[in-house]
Amino acid sequence: MSAIRTNPNPMPDLLAALQQLQQQTNTANLELATGSKINVPSDDPAGSAQLVQINALSSQVDSFQRSISSISGQLSTADSTLNSVVTTLQQAITLGVEGANGTLSDSERADVVTQLTGIQSQLVSLANTTYQGQYLFSGTATNQPFVADASAPSGVTYAGNSGVNSVTIGTGYQLQVNLPGSQIFNGTGADVFHSIQDLITALNTNTAIPAAVNEVSSAFDHVTAQRVFYGNALSQTQSQQTYLSTETLGLTQQTNTISSADVAAVATQLTQDQVAVDATLSSIGRTPATSLFDYLK
């Protein structure tokens, strides 16, 4: 009678095992329901910390993308406005060449001047183009950049400033989004408004018309060159947009690698746990309900 005595009451052990299985089943169910294996920081402390940083990065990428959408409209409006300016200047040059034709009568030249006056006000209006209430070519000032001024030789004064804004569209990637109007329209020897005014004066006086046309032509070249800035900025936003989409994809993949539940493995584990629960329950059920006492009749 010296066999090792076993614990006659196995119930606490079985219940503890059952509780542990229940816990595992709950965790597995939560993982399956959320699709994530990190539901509280303690599930994977290092992974949770990484997720905080990845989430911050992906929020940053989102905000870069939103910034790009916001500035794209502004950049395309500026670009197409400058396209109109260039086209209009082209018309002025054509008119100037026409006016330089010595066979033109005074009244015919006056007609040309009338057309040029129209072009002049059209150019001022283009230079004062707004996007969502903001003047595109006023630098960082908010007031109307080009105002009529009879005292100025060009008839127009620049009231904006020379400030430029940059917008961050990537980590450490600052994109300049505007050129001050003075730089575009008031180039040295290539002033849009001054050249038109000079052409009108030349036509009115019928003197030095070809020189005045050349002046407009210089302004045309200058604005065309300035317009390249907006074209470049637009293409930079487009390629950055593509890059950011790739980055989003990469971040999503990282997130998945860190936190995605391995559904197949979890489901398998869940099934195994359920089998174990059944086995434990059946073991509890089969714990003898009788003892030797029952046979002592």
Add this chain to the structure above:
Amino acid sequence: MSSLNGALAIATGALQAEQGALNATTNNVANVNTPGYSRVIPVLVENPPVVAGSLTYGEGVSLQKLQAVRDPILQLRIQEETQQQGQFNSLVSSLQQLQVNFTSSSSDIGTQISNLFSSLNQLSTDPTNLSLRQGVLTAAGNLATTFNNTAQNLTQQQSSLDLNVSQDVTQVNTLTTQIAQLNTQISDLQGLNQDASSFVDQRDVLIGQLSNLVDVSEIRSDNGVTLTTGNGAPLVVGGQSFALSTQTNAAGFQDVFSQGNDITSQLTSGDLAGAIQARDQTIPGLLSNLDTLASGIANGLNTANQGGYDLNGAAGGDIFVAPPASGAGYATNIAVQITDPLLIAASSDGSAGSNGNVAALSAVANQPIAELATPNLNEQDSPATLSAGDVLTVGGQTSVTAGGTTFTYTAGPTAGANLNEVTGDVATLTAATPLIAGDVVTATRGGGQLTTTYTAGAGATVGDLVQAINSGVSSATITVDGTDSVHSGYQGALVGGALHVVDLQGNNDLGVVETGHAVVSSGAPFTPTAAATSAVQDLINAINGDHTVGAKAALVGGTLEITDPQGRGDIAVTTTDSVLGATIAGAPTALRTPNISTGQTPTQYYSNIVFAVGNDVSNATAELTSSQAILQQLQDQRGSLSGVDLNEEASNMVQYQRAFDAAAEVVTTVNDMLYTVINMGTLTG
């Protein structure tokens, strides 16, 4: 001697013994489900034989005692493991609630930080747009609210843990009272040589419950069980129990006291220790981290905003209400300072359409979080500053006359000077400066048990006083009042023209050198110049720079606070001169050390907080699981030793019954034999 009567007596004895044994079985069967019950086995012994001539006659059996089967060592192991389990259980359950605050969601602190910087990015695309400006303010407000809520959740949990501590102490006291009563009952019964087994079982159950609450050391002696906490504070000695009590500390929480001694930080296991650990270390650490993070973001954005111009063209101001220098409590209090979206300083040159300063605001996202001043201090409000003409008073006197000359204050030792090294610094208050009759220096040592008052006599100088203090000898010109002779453990020093007395004496019975019990007073009145602010600052620097003293000091709202970085409950904070009429009086402050190194961006810092929380929970859970497994195994062992097995009892019962039957048969037989003997005469007659 062999006789029929003798045989009858043996058989009767056997009947009694087997009946007693059966009684043990009955009791075992009855208690099969009683928690803590230890099975009882009958101890049957052979009676001493009788020798008659060459024959030795057996005298039958008797039931010596009913013995409970238990293993005291196993019981101790169970108690130890129960304490571990209690501690981790309490820690895990509170940490699990904590980590909910740091679980990734659409409104956690990390997300709100990202949202704020995203809103700034948007603002850069159109700096005059009012809705984008409002977006930044809203995001800043959301971040502030999230900090507030998170910190409040932590504080609330701290309060409920505090309630836990009080309840645990009450429960400990109830249990120790009951255990003491059982001790008395057990020793009474044992004194009468009676069986106390059932009381011993009850006591083991109660000690088990006590172990769940507090670390218990158990010593078994003749007069019962002596229980103490792990560090020796008495709980039960024989029939007497020693109640633990609680006292509210400066942080508003309950400290645990035993016999007048603060044992809060000495409890190492059990539910009580787990609750105290979470309340005094984990949560304050987290709060401190949050304070540092919130202050870092607020300071960064405030500074950046001040560097730009708002939409009105005016220089920018603070976006967030400025955090205190130490950042203490800022996560709870952080709020947006401005309500007008125009006031966001997006412009770098004053023109309305400029977004040049937004880049500076956004750059805060990549700036390292700075370490805050005196992070050990629980600062309640901004430091008070002194200005020229402010008068420091000593003992109610504002006179500047000392020794017939006007005393001018200048700044004392350089920042970081060792307090011990500045002895003899007499830059302004010279050793020759006469003390004014009535100047009093009071030194309080070791939590206030000893107080020594030095009263300057006529003609005494500051130098005499310093010497007296440092040498521990009273001089002719210094009268020493009080019963304590001047201790060599005091260090007198002139710091910035003020006399400071520091107790460097270790309170040896705690085994830790207790320092930082600085007692500061001045021997002479003086008037500060504009340098007065740095006078207090010098003291602070001197204390903070002195690693041998190990104390941390800071000026908090006109109060000089000195903390003990070792975090013991008896942090000594003492008084110095009155500043601006306000007494510089200290109060113990809670230890708040951020456990995350600074120098990281806000997001990195936050991710480290998340890691720390997750790691704490995960480690504590692992410990709990292993503790549970060990405890279960120990309980199993106890069950296999002391548990009642019904089959065994049934077989014992059969055994005892058979023996009883047999003994009864013997009685019948002896009876028959006696009958035969009695009738022998009749047959022959």
